[in-house]
Amino acid sequence: MTDQAAPPAPDVDTSAIQEIARGVYVITDRRVPLVPNIGIVLGDKSALVIDTGMGNANGRAVLEAAKKLAGDRELILTLTHFHPEHGYGADAFKGVAKIIYNKAQAAEFADKGQPYLDMFKGMGPAVAAALADTTLVEADELYDGAEHIIDLGGRTVLLKTWGKAHTRGDQIVFIPDCKVLFTGDLAEEKTFPIFPWFPPDDMDIDGANWLKVLDDCLKLTPVIVVPGHGDIDDEAILTDVRDYITDVAAKVKTAAAAGKSEDEAIADLGPSIRAAHPSWHFPEWIDFAIRYFYAQKA
Numbered sequence: 190m191t192d193q194a195a196p197p198a199p200d201v202d203t204s205a206i207q208e209i210a211r212g213v214y215v216i217t218d219r220r221v222p223l224v225p226n227i228g229i230v231l232g233d234k235s236a237l238v239i240d241t242g243m244g245n246a247n248g249r250a251v252l253e254a255a256k257k258l259a260g261d262r263e264l265i266l267t268l269t270h271f272h273p274e275h276g277y278g279a280d281a282f283k284g285v286a287k288i289i290y291n292k293a294q295a296a297e298f299a300d301k302g303q304p305y306l307d308m309f310k311g312m313g314p315a316v317a318a319a320l321a322d323t324t325l326v327e328a329d330e331l332y333d334g335a336e337h338i339i340d341l342g343g344r345t346v347l348l349k350t351w352g353k354a355h356t357r358g359d360q361i362v363f364i365p366d367c368k369v370l371f372t373g374d375l376a377e378e379k380t381f382p383i384f385p386w387f388p389p390d391d392m393d394i395d396g397a398n399w400l401k402v403l404d405d406c407l408k409l410t411p412v413i414v415v416p417g418h419g420d421i422d423d424e425a426i427l428t429d430v431r432d433y434i435t436d437v438a439a440k441v442k443t444a445a446a447a448g449k450s451e452d453e454a455i456a457d458l459g460p461s462i463r464a465a466h467p468s469w470h471f472p473e474w475i476d477f478a479i480r481y482f483y484a485q486k487a
């Protein structure tokens with residue numbers, strides 16, 4: 190995706206599991222690139238898995254961890270969005286768990302699933318190996334509209350989408366009884382937000398809607414926020430991302446209005462944006478955000 194050094198093996202380590210609220214578990218990403226935070230939520234009757242990690246071996250490991258916790262509960266899998274490191278282990282769950290996506294997410298996966306598999310396989314030998322035996326599988330059930338509530342038995346979970354933001358079909362998962370929010374890549378912790386702006390192949394980002402998503406997520410008053418990547422924290426994860434996107438959008442608008450070219454805007458703004466977030470990871474995403482907002486100026 191970028192020309193940085195090849196990333197290490199994107200292995201999910203299921204021993205890095207912790208219970209963050211009653212019956213809510215996270216297999217943490219340990220800040221390994223291309224490993225997401227993965228959720229397992231237990232109800233009385235069913236267990237919901239949120240994201241799988243990348244590739245069949247990771248998917249199988251997550252499935253085993255979920256089975257261990259779930260016992261004889263029915264298993265349900267949902268994904269925060271279609272990106273490979275979040276959902277390309279779903280084949281391990283096919284036929285074992287009921288797989289649920291929103292319609293936009295399924296359509297985006299149908300359009301881009303294979304191109305993204307090919308692109309990620311080009312990101313170095315470790316990533317290619319993880320994805321070598323990946324089969325792209327479809328959901329068993331799609332929901333239409335902005336919300337879908339799943340009754341796990343004794344507790345409900347809310348799946349919610351706002352349409353295009355970080356991708357075309359991002360979805361959050363919120364557990365009202367403990368106010369835990371899983372954000373996917375709509376919010377990463379101490380990480381420059383990923384703007385997958387790859388014109389003309391992928392331009393499915395909506396920065397303004399992304400800000401609305403973050404505001405609406407704040408209105409849910411989450412107590413614990415599980416970001417797509419990075420450490421678990423509170424709503425500060427949401428406000429940090431919101432403030433970053435707002436700031437970059439404003440700065441690019443000013444630069445464009447002053448007649449700067451796209452490359453001049455990047456040269457002018459990139460270093461100061463980087464310097465303003467010294468502890469954040471993956472600064473290579475700053476330029477993608479600048480290019481995205483520059484393209485919106487017209």
Ligand SMILES: [Zn+2]
Nearest residue numbers: 270272374383
């Ligand atoms: Zn993503």
